[in-house]
Amino acid sequence: MEEKRKNRLSPSILAADFNRLGENIREVETSGADFLHVDVMDGDFVPSISFGMPVIRSIRRESGMFFDVHLMVREPIRYLKEIAACGADLITVHLEACEDVAETLREIRRLGCQAGLSIKPATPVLAVREYLPLFDLLLIMSVEPGFGGQKLLPESYERLREARELLLHSGREILLEVDGGITKENVSSILEAGADVIVAGSAVFRGNISENVRDFRRLLEGN
Numbered sequence: 286m287e288e289k290r291k292n293r294l295s296p297s298i299l300a301a302d303f304n305r306l307g308e309n310i311r312e313v314e315t316s317g318a319d320f321l322h323v324d325v326m327d328g329d330f331v332p333s334i335s336f337g338m339p340v341i342r343s344i345r346r347e348s349g350m351f352f353d354v355h356l357m358v359r360e361p362i363r364y365l366k367e368i369a370a371c372g373a374d375l376i377t378v379h380l381e382a383c384e385d386v387a388e389t390l391r392e393i394r395r396l397g398c399q400a401g402l403s404i405k406p407a408t409p410v411l412a413v414r415e416y417l418p419l420f421d422l423l424l425i426m427s428v429e430p431g432f433g434g435q436k437l438l439p440e441s442y443e444r445l446r447e448a449r450e451l452l453l454h455s456g457r458e459i460l461l462e463v464d465g466g467i468t469k470e471n472v473s474s475i476l477e478a479g480a481d482v483i484v485a486g487s488a489v490f491r492g493n494i495s496e497n498v499r500d501f502r503r504l505l506e507g508n
Contacts, residue, residue, distance in 0.1 A: 290481040292505035294498065295320035295353045295462070298344075299335060300486030306340075307347050309494060316498035320353040320375075322464070322484045325368075327358035330382045331431030338364075338371050345372030353482075355403065355464070357430050358382065362389045369396040377401025377424050377462075380412060390419040401462070405430060406438055410447045417455045422482065423448055427475075428465030437466030442478045449479025469497075472504050 296318050301309040310321060323341060328334040345352065354373040358364065361378045362385070368376055376393045380402055383389045393400040402413055403424035413423060425448055427441035445463060452459045462482035463475055472483060483505065489497045 292476060292480075293319035293460075293482045294489075294501050294505060295322040295482055295484045296489040296498070297322040297324060297464070297484050297486035298490075299324045300490040302490070306344065309490060310344055310348050310350070312494045313489065313498055314348060314350050316495040317502045318489075318498050319351065320482065321348065321350040322486075323352055323354045323373075325354065325356050325358060326431060330359040330379065331357045333431045338367050341368065341371040341373065351375070353377070353401075353462075353484075355401070355424065356382075360384060362392055365389070365392050365396055369393075369398050373398055375399040375401055375422060377403050377422060379403045379405065379430075380416075381405055381408060386416055387419060390416060394419075403430075403464075406440070406444075410444055410451060413448075414451060417451075417457065417459070420459065422460040422462055423452060424462040424464060424484075425480070426465055427463050427467070430465070435466050437468075437471060437475075441465075442474065445475065445478035445480050469500055469504060472501065473507070476505065 296313045324335050326333045326335040352374045355377045359382050376398050378389050390400045399421040401422035402420040405426050427437045428435035460482050461480050463480040464484035467485045468488045
């Protein structure tokens with residue numbers, strides 16, 4: 286029987302109030318969030334543009350949280366050294382965005398960071414199988430990446446179950462993260478499908494941040 290996993294919350298600062306970003310980050314940290322999810326988007330691999338190294342470097346000086354940096358950029362290997370130097374703890378790249386996926390993952394590890402691999406909703410889960418020895422976290426996108434506030438795609442539950450089965454038989458301790466459309470209403474079903482790291486943006490940063498984090502923590506600890 287698989288040992289009970291520790292479930293983690295990774296609030297996405299893409300949904301934070303950037304006029305009060307430092308304050309928002311301190312609030313999720315003191316309220317019990319595990320990771321801080323930082324989405325970097327280039328306007329090429331995904332349609333939107335977010336923020337880059339200066340923001341990561343700035344918030345790193347103010348926070349001791351585990352930085353879960355998600356690169357939605359084409360050929361991310363170009364930026365890995367600087368992203369790592371800015372204070373990333375884990376760097377996740379997209380399988381679809383890398384010419385050489387294996388070398389990109391190896392480079393993340395050479396830089397002293399944990400490596401994550403993400404796939405978009407249309408990419409088969411089995412596409413990651415050959416890279417299992419090279420990553421520490423698998424991120425299943427449950428919406429089309431590039432925009433916050435979308436509704437979770439219903440096929441994501443089956444994709445999570447398939448991914449959990451694949452990771453279980455890998456012989457390695459690999460985290461399974463899900464990002465997109467996660468709410469307090471569907472998070473229990475997401476956890477039951479196999480996820481153990483939950484990325485939530487709007488559901489954390491809209492309204493009372495501390496209460497939202499505590500609500501998620503109760504739900505995560507109940508599964």
